[in-house]
Amino acid sequence: MQWQSWEKRLKEVLGLKQSIVAVTYSDKAPAGASTARCRACGALLSAAAGNIIDLSAENTTCPGGSLYLGLRAPAPEQAKALREFLINGEKLFASPAAIHRSQSLSKVKPPLGMAEHVIFSPLEKAEPRPDIAIFICNAWQAARLINLAYYETGLPMECDPTGALCRSVITYPLITGKVNVSFGDVTARRGEKMSENDLFVTLPFAHLQSVVANLDSCSAGTASIVIPPAMQRVLQESGGEAPEL
Numbered sequence: 001m002q003w004q005s006w007e008k009r010l011k012e013v014l015g016l017k018q019s020i021v022a023v024t025y026s027d028k029a030p031a032g033a034s035t036a037r038c039r040a041c042g043a044l045l046s047a048a049a050g051n052i053i054d055l056s057a058e059n060t061t062c063p064g065g066s067l068y069l070g071l072r073a074p075a076p077e078q079a080k081a082l083r084e085f086l087i088n089g090e091k092l093f094a095s096p097a098a099i100h101r102s103q104s105l106s107k108v109k110p111p112l113g114m115a116e117h118v119i120f121s122p123l124e125k126a127e128p129r130p131d132i133a134i135f136i137c138n139a140w141q142a143a144r145l146i147n148l149a150y151y152e153t154g155l156p157m158e159c160d161p162t163g164a165l166c167r168s169v170i171t172y173p174l175i176t177g178k179v180n181v182s183f184g185d186v187t188a189r190r191g192e193k194m195s196e197n198d199l200f201v202t203l204p205f206a207h208l209q210s211v212v213a214n215l216d217s218c219s220a221g222t223a224s225i226v227i228p229p230a231m232q233r234v235l236q237e238s239g240g241e242a243p244e245l
Contacts, residue, residue: 003205006212007124013215013222014141018048019122022130023170025070025115030054030127033119040065040118040166041188047120048136055118068166069118070111090187102163108175132173133208135201142181145201147220148211149179157181164188165200173202 007020021044029035033054038046039062043053057072063082066072074082086093093099119126123133135145150157157179160172165184173180182200183189189196203211215221227235 001126001129003126003130003208004124006208007122009215010123010212014135014137014144016135016137016141018136019050019124021047021134021136022119022121022123022126023132023134023174024119024121024126024128024130025111025174026117026119026128027115028128029056029117030119030121033121035059037061039188039191040069040170041184041192043118043120044134044165044169045136045192045194047122048134050122050125052119052121052125055120056116062166064164065166067110067112068164068171070114070171071116071118073110073112092185092187106163106167107160108167108172110171111175130205130208132170132205133203134169135203136198137201138197139199142199142201144220145203145211146179146181148214148218149203149207151214151218151220152210169200169202173204177204177206179203179207 003022010016010020030052033052034046035054035056037059038053040055040060043055046053055069055071057066060066060069060071063074063078067074083096083099086099087095093102119128123130135141137145146157159179159181161168161180161182163185165182165188168180168182169184172178180202182202184194184200217223219225
């Protein structure tokens with residue numbers, strides 16, 4: 001699988017410390033994957049550490065993650081308890097109106113019924129083709145990824161970093177097919193003891209292909225920056241100096 005060979009190159013160019021996480025929806029359980037009970041955010045970090053995780057309706061432990069991954073809809077009788085938790089437990093929403101507004105105005109709905117398994121794995125170990133690839137990175141690495149992702153098209157990005165980590169990092173880019181940047185929600189960051197400097201850039205597969213194809217053409221990758229003579233004259237005439245790039 002060609003995408004397995006991409007990880008080493010991407011990590012070298014961008015200086016990534018953790019594995020790029022491939023997420024694939026499938027009706028077939030992967031061989032050799034862990035089926036231990038865990039949260040979606042935990043599965044993501046475990047895959048970034050080199051493991052393959054198979055989440056299903058049977059072993060995902062977070063009600064929110066189960067919903068946003070599309071594995072299991074919450075029982076209607078749990079709605080009140082969930083509101084109580086979000087408002088008075090997590091304290092991430094001010095009121096039922098704020099919760100309802102966030103759900104009703106969201107551009108994406110959970111992909112319920114899409115597949116029975118959500119597979120998290122390092123990109124270099126991904127057997128089925130990834131639907132999305134998640135980069136856990138710092139701001140400099142994220143800036144380079146974003147520029148590489150729009151190098152080919154120049155299309156402005158429409159990002160949504162709000163809500164649960166699983167919604168912004170997985171569901172939004174999966175459903176929209178758009179690149180997304182997220183910081184993850186504060187509860188997930190605390191619960192999984194994430195580094196305060198890490199953020200998430202998610203590339204749908206088509207964007208991942210484009211990034212890899214343009215690594216050597218774009219200065220956000222390995223291409224050298226050149227200031228042509230005409231631009232040097234413009235800078236001189238305006239009283240400026242060419243920056244050290």
